[in-house]
Amino acid sequence: MRAYNERLVLSLVRRHGALAKMEIARMTGLSAQTVSVIMRALEADGLLLRGKPVRGKVGQPAVPMSLDPQGALFFGLKIGRRSSDLVLIDFLGQVMAKVHSAYRYPTPAATIAFAREALTQITAQLTARQNGRIAGLGIAMPFQLWDWAEFVEAPSDAMMDWKTVDIRAEIAEGADYPVFLLNDASAACGAELVFGSAPGQSDFLYFYIGYFIGGGVVLNGSLYSGRTGNAGAIGSMPVPDGRGGTGQLIDIASIATLEAALDAAGHASSVLWESPGHWPVDESILGEWIDGLSKALAHAIVASSSVIDFEAAVIDGWLPSEVRARIVAATRVQIEQIDLAGIRAPIVREGTVGHDARALGAASLALSQRFLVDSNAFLMDQ
Numbered sequence: 001m002r003a004y005n006e007r008l009v010l011s012l013v014r015r016h017g018a019l020a021k022m023e024i025a026r027m028t029g030l031s032a033q034t035v036s037v038i039m040r041a042l043e044a045d046g047l048l049l050r051g052k053p054v055r056g057k058v059g060q061p062a063v064p065m066s067l068d069p070q071g072a073l074f075f076g077l078k079i080g081r082r083s084s085d086l087v088l089i090d091f092l093g094q095v096m097a098k099v100h101s102a103y104r105y106p107t108p109a110a111t112i113a114f115a116r117e118a119l120t121q122i123t124a125q126l127t128a129r130q131n132g133r134i135a136g137l138g139i140a141m142p143f144q145l146w147d148w149a150e151f152v153e154a155p156s157d158a159m160m161d162w163k164t165v166d167i168r169a170e171i172a173e174g175a176d177y178p179v180f181l182l183n184d185a186s187a188a189c190g191a192e193l194v195f196g197s198a199p200g201q202s203d204f205l206y207f208y209i210g211y212f213i214g215g216g217v218v219l220n221g222s223l224y225s226g227r228t229g230n231a232g233a234i235g236s237m238p239v240p241d242g243r244g245g246t247g248q249l250i251d252i253a254s255i256a257t258l259e260a261a262l263d264a265a266g267h268a269s270s271v272l273w274e275s276p277g278h279w280p281v282d283e284s285i286l287g288e289w290i291d292g293l294s295k296a297l298a299h300a301i302v303a304s305s306s307v308i309d310f311e312a313a314v315i316d317g318w319l320p321s322e323v324r325a326r327i328v329a330a331t332r333v334q335i336e337q338i339d340l341a342g343i344r345a346p347i348v349r350e351g352t353v354g355h356d357a358r359a360l361g362a363a364s365l366a367l368s369q370r371f372l373v374d375s376n377a378f379l380m381d382q
Helices: 002-016 021-028 032-044 108-123 128-132 156-163 167-172 184-195 255-264 283-305 321-336 357-371
Strands: 048-050 065-067 073-079 083-089 095-102 134-141 179-183 204-209 213-219 222-224 238-240 246-248 312-317 347-350
Touching (some): 002 357, 073 184, 083 108, 108 156, 134 167, 134 357, 179 184, 179 357, 184 213, 184 222, 184 312, 283 321, 321 347
Parallel strands (some): 204 312, 312 347
Antiparallel strands (some): 048 065, 073 083, 083 095, 204 213
């Protein structure tokens, strides 16, 4: 019970910012004495910082407590089909360090080597106290990578190695902190839930546009991953293909589709993976991709809303901010063209975490598992 109450206090301070003892007691229903004991313990553990007393009211001055940014640190490893990232974040979710690697396709050996080298590189820059505050590492990656060899133009034997490797165990070898694993799109959705800065919405459908589009589902304020950890696999959803037939969302609304269009036109597609800050690509090709993508997204959002009454549909991805804004605006327009009889369309908005959502979501796995309430529901058994 004490452990749960400590996590509850940390969750409230994370959500609301600095809080005083009486405010937490009012929110939780716990006695002021119990809250005081908990907050003193968390302060002694280096997880909470004491603020300046707030005077001006009857009685003792209120002392707000906030999260200590250096109280706990977390690694997040994103393994993608075209690039990998390792990030280190503080207790507030701010990125302290990042290492990026781009490639044509991922192999287990190269990924493990990258992770170990990047971990060594980052930890070498930390103080002894900071190294002692590392509380865990999360891994976000597409499941069943071996099934995508043809799509990423990789030798089938190279990708088949993913079928037998236990990437979590390999990365965890020698680590003195826990290591967790989650589907990359679900992890990105978790990052929006934990670190997102938009007004709180307890139910939303999430889209992450990467090499392949993926998604996640948040219900009642918690990430829902389903029976096999693959809930929100919206890439498999059938949608109009723009030619009078149907196709899967993954074939229309993925960066892979834009990459193929650039390759077919004789343009360099590698620029898409070098940096998500800016894409120097031909406007006619980009505009056509956004048009097809937004129509497909609109149908996926409406179809999903006929099953669950989502408050919002959130769109993020490995995208320049101006491209993401164009996609959201175009999707809103396309939804208005669909017959919505019997359905209340959700608000369509941009994600607030950005292109690092998968890596930050990976890092949030350890944070949620160890320090926040309602975290176990979305972690896969290891």
